[in-house]
Each structure stands twice: as C-alpha cells, then as structure tokens.
Amino acid sequence: MxxxxxxxxxxxxxxxxxxxxxxxxxxxxxxxxxxxxxxxxxxxxxxxxxxxxxxxxxxxxxxxxxxxxxxxxxxxxxxxxxxxxxxxxxxxxxxxxxxxxxxxxxxxxxxxxxxxxxxxxxxxxxxxxxxxxxxxxxxxxxxxxxxxxxxxxxxxxxxxxxxxxxxxxxxxxxxxxxxxxxxxxxxxxxxxxxxxxxxxxxCLPAALAQRAGRQPVERGGGSLTGGLICYHVYETQDGEYMTLAALEPEFWAAFCRAAGREDLIEQQFAPTLPGEPAYEELRAIFHTRTRQEWMEALKGTDACCEPMYTLAEALASAPVQALGMLSGADLLPPVQLSAQPARPAHPxxxxxxxxxxxxxxxxxxxxxxxxxxxxxxx
CATH class of the missing domain: 3.40.50.10540 (Crotonobetainyl-coa:carnitine coa-transferase; domain 1)
Known part of the structure; x- marks a missing residue:
C-alpha cells in the first residue's frame, strides 16, 4: 500500500x-x-x-x-x-x-x-x-x-x-x-x-466565470445548469428522461442528425425559455420516443446523450459494472493506481x-x- x-x-x-x-x-x-x-x-x-x-x-x-x-x-x-x-x-x-x-x-x-x-x-x-x-x-x-x-x-x-x-x-x-x-x-x-x-x-468556477464576464448568474440559466437546449434534461414518451450534454458543435450536430432534425444545428445555444421555439421543438422531439427507443436510436452515435437512471439501474448498468467498483453494498474508490490498487484492509x-x-x-x-x-x- x-x-x-x-x-x-x-x-x-x-x-x-x-x-x-x-x-x-x-x-x-x-x-x-x-x-x-x-x-x-x-x-x-x-x-x-x-x-x-x-x-x-x-x-x-x-x-x-x-x-x-x-x-x-x-x-x-x-x-x-x-x-x-x-x-x-x-x-x-x-x-x-x-x-x-x-x-x-x-x-x-x-x-x-x-x-x-x-x-x-x-x-x-x-x-x-x-x-x-x-x-x-x-x-x-x-x-x-x-x-x-x-x-x-x-x-x-x-x-x-x-x-x-x-x-x-x-x-x-x-x-x-x-x-x-x-x-x-x-x-x-x-x-x-x-x-x-x-x-x-x-464547486462554482463556471458560475464565477459568468459573473466575471458580467453575464447573469441565475437558477437554471447557466450553460452547465440547464440554460441551453444543448445541455438539458428531457422527458421521453414513457415518462423517463434523457440527459443531453452536447456542448461541442460536433456532438450537437451528431445528435440533430440522429434525431432527423438537421435544421436545428444552428440553434445549439438557444435558451431553455418557455415559448422559445427551438426549446419547445426539442421537448416535443424527445416525446416522440421512449427512453429505450432513444437509447437504440443513438447507439453508435457520439452525441453526449444518455439515459437518466435510477440508482438501482445505474448499479446494474454495463458502464458501472465495467468500473469494477462494486463491493457488496459498498464501492471501491473511483481512482485506482496500477501498482498500488486500493483495497480495504478489513470491515x-x-x-x-x-x-x-x-x-x-x-x-x-x-x-x-x-x-x-x-x-x-x-
């Protein structure tokens, strides 16, 4: 150790x-x-x-x-x-x-x-x-x-x-x-x-940067707090949710193409304001499919769009299982050293x-x- x-x-x-x-x-x-x-x-x-x-x-x-x-x-x-x-x-x-x-x-x-x-x-x-x-x-x-x-x-x-x-x-x-x-x-x-x-x-470097740049710092209005349509949580047809975090233009474009809506590529940074056409359009788009259908539609697409899981779903999911962190009811550290891996000595x-x-x-x-x-x- x-x-x-x-x-x-x-x-x-x-x-x-x-x-x-x-x-x-x-x-x-x-x-x-x-x-x-x-x-x-x-x-x-x-x-x-x-x-x-x-x-x-x-x-x-x-x-x-x-x-x-x-x-x-x-x-x-x-x-x-x-x-x-x-x-x-x-x-x-x-x-x-x-x-x-x-x-x-x-x-x-x-x-x-x-x-x-x-x-x-x-x-x-x-x-x-x-x-x-x-x-x-x-x-x-x-x-x-x-x-x-x-x-x-x-x-x-x-x-x-x-x-x-x-x-x-x-x-x-x-x-x-x-x-x-x-x-x-x-x-x-x-x-x-x-x-x-x-x-x-x-935990607030992004908000501090907005403040320093004289931009409004408000609930739900930041680029990383849901203020843009490209970085938001959307409800699906079955009442589940998808997380869209396509901040980079290439990821946003990939999502729009996969959704069959290339016309929205130029609207990447539209605000998530009620009545905003691009926002309302995107909400409607996500409501056309279930969460599972969106997962299938986006399979193989590099778009930073993933399902929102419950804790039980997350622990059973392939990406979490692949981390090798699960240890009974507990988790091993998320950082592992190749020569000195973390292992609890005893309960x-x-x-x-x-x-x-x-x-x-x-x-x-x-x-x-x-x-x-x-x-x-x-």
Whole structure:
C-alpha cells in the first residue's frame, strides 16, 4: 500500500470519516477515536445490519477503533502518547473545542513537530460564523450553490448528494496528503484548515466565470445548469428522461442528425425559455420516443446523450459494472493506481475493537487496561 502513515481520526458522522476512509483505502493506519460506551452516532443510525448502521460500516471500513475519554486526564495522557507516533490527526469539532481539551495544534506540535493537524469545520477556524452549527444544506445555501440548483422560475432543489460534505472531505484528504508531502522536504508538520462553506464555493468556477464576464448568474440559466437546449434534461414518451450534454458543435450536430432534425444545428445555444421555439421543438422531439427507443436510436452515435437512471439501474448498468467498483453494498474508490490498487484492509471495526492492542503497544498491561476500563477512560 502507498500510504505508510498513522492517522488519528476524531471525526464522526459523514464528512470526516469519508476523508479518512480515502486514506485507509490506500494503506494508511486510521485509528478512529470514539467515546466509551457510545462511539460514532452513525453506529446506531438505520438502516442496520448486525446491529450497526450500514452507513457507518461503509464509511469506516479498514479502520481501527479505540475508545478514549478525552475529557479525563488519563485519556488525554494516552492520546498524547499516541500523537508521538502518529503522522496526522483529523478532527471535526467546532473551533476551540480541541484547545479547551488541551489538544490544540500548538500543544500537539510540541509533542510531535512532524504531526499534520487537519481541522474540518463548517465555516473555518476564523470569521463570524466559526461557532455556528450547520449541515450540508446550510453550507450550499450560504455559498450560493443552492440558489443555482433547479429549473428556471422554479424553487431551489436539494441535490441528490451532500455536495459540501463530500467535497470538503475530499479537500481535507488532499490537504493532509499535501502536508505529508511537504513534510518530506521540511521535516515538519503543519495545520490544515478545511471548511464545508469553502468546499461548496470551490464547486462554482463556471458560475464565477459568468459573473466575471458580467453575464447573469441565475437558477437554471447557466450553460452547465440547464440554460441551453444543448445541455438539458428531457422527458421521453414513457415518462423517463434523457440527459443531453452536447456542448461541442460536433456532438450537437451528431445528435440533430440522429434525431432527423438537421435544421436545428444552428440553434445549439438557444435558451431553455418557455415559448422559445427551438426549446419547445426539442421537448416535443424527445416525446416522440421512449427512453429505450432513444437509447437504440443513438447507439453508435457520439452525441453526449444518455439515459437518466435510477440508482438501482445505474448499479446494474454495463458502464458501472465495467468500473469494477462494486463491493457488496459498498464501492471501491473511483481512482485506482496500477501498482498500488486500493483495497480495504478489513470491515469497519466494532466499538473499541482495537483498544487493548493499541494500549499494549504503548506499554499498558492487561491489569492497567482493566483499571482504565473501570474508570471509564477507555
């Protein structure tokens, strides 16, 4: 495996565990630090299999679980010893929580100057919103992303995936890897500050380009948000949908020829406004065939026109099957390295499954571990 590093993961729910799972899939030893007696809330979130949440199992594969009460002196002492032999730390608390526990970056950097310390929060470590609670919907709303999602004249539509959460997790993983790479040159770790609000903003380069060019930035009106007839979703005769994304002239021309409507080639960038002749014409054209008939008609045509699938249809489809990502109810990473392919080391751990082993590595014997358990430290 490519990542020979130990990561202490204090995060929970979705974003932080998604970040550390990426690292675990490529070989990192991820030690998930959990509260004694409860652990990550996702362990109890339905749907459940074998008494544990399926989403928890998906997000925490390949990791180790150590229960530790960081509010106790003994728990913090154990944690500091773990920091001495770790390469990176990931935490998802509100700014200031780690400092109040005596585990802030400045403190841990003195314990281990090579430590990469990643904080992943809603609004970053500074600013007027740093202490506000939030979730994905709040972040994409504040970033302006939600305002752009939906049809013209229609209400904003919540995306089918938590965009800010997952993008924030990806950026945190990139930040950790970059800091580890920089450490190879400098010999020192550093602070990595990631925010979900910033992650949501990072998804808007096209909208920012429109704004810089003094073009209107409006819901359903952008070139990549359904504002042009060549880049839109169309209903078919049977109530299903096709996705047309023929931005390049050659793809648009190929579609028009396959549809028997070469007269529309010059109308590629017509707007999707009600009453716009080219738009209404294209809607009518798609209604002349079922989704399957359109798939057959476009077979062998390079036109960037594909069916819209349900999740079940997508997972059973030939292109998804060919990726080799399916692994039971889970997915392998979408990026594979030819020499070091990602393979989860083992399923998600039971709560505290590796506590005794990890404490033994620090020199604690069985009697000491039992004493710590009795005190609620582990």
């Amino acid at each position: 490519i990542l020979d590093a130990r990561i202490l993961d204090l995060s929970r729910l979705l974003p932080g565990p998604y970040c550390s799972r990426i690292l675990a899939d490529f070989g990192a030893e991820v030690v998930k630090i959990e509260r004694p007696g409860g652990g990550d809330w996702l362990r109890r979130m339905p749907p459940l299999t074998d008494g544990e949440g399926v989403l928890f199992q998906i997000l925490n594969r390949g990791k180790k679980s150590l229960t530790l009460n960081l509010k106790s002196d003994a728990g913090r002492a154990i944690f500091l010893r773990l920091v001495e032999t770790s390469d990176a730390l990931l935490e998802g608390f509100r700014p200031g929580v780690m400092e109040r526990l005596g585990l802030g970056y400045e403190t841990l950097a003195q314990v281990n100057p090579r430590l990469v310390y990643c904080s992943l929060s809603g609004y970053g470590q500074k600013g007027p919103y740093q202490q506000r609670a939030g979730h994905d919907l709040n972040y994409i709303g504040l970033a302006g992303l939600l305002d752009l999602t939906g049809a013209r004249e229609g209400p904003p539509i919540i995306p089918g995936a938590p965009v800010a959460d997952l993008t924030g997790a990806l950026w945190a993983a990139v930040g950790i890897l970059l800091a580890l790479l920089a450490r190879e040159r400098t010999g020192r770790g550093q602070r990595v500050d990631g925010s979900f609000l910033g992650a949501a903003l990072s 998600a751990p039971a709560l505290g499954q590796h506590t005794a082993v990890l404490l033994a590595e620090l020199g604690y014997d069985e009697l000491e571990v039992e004493r710590l358990e009795g005190q609620g430290v582990v």
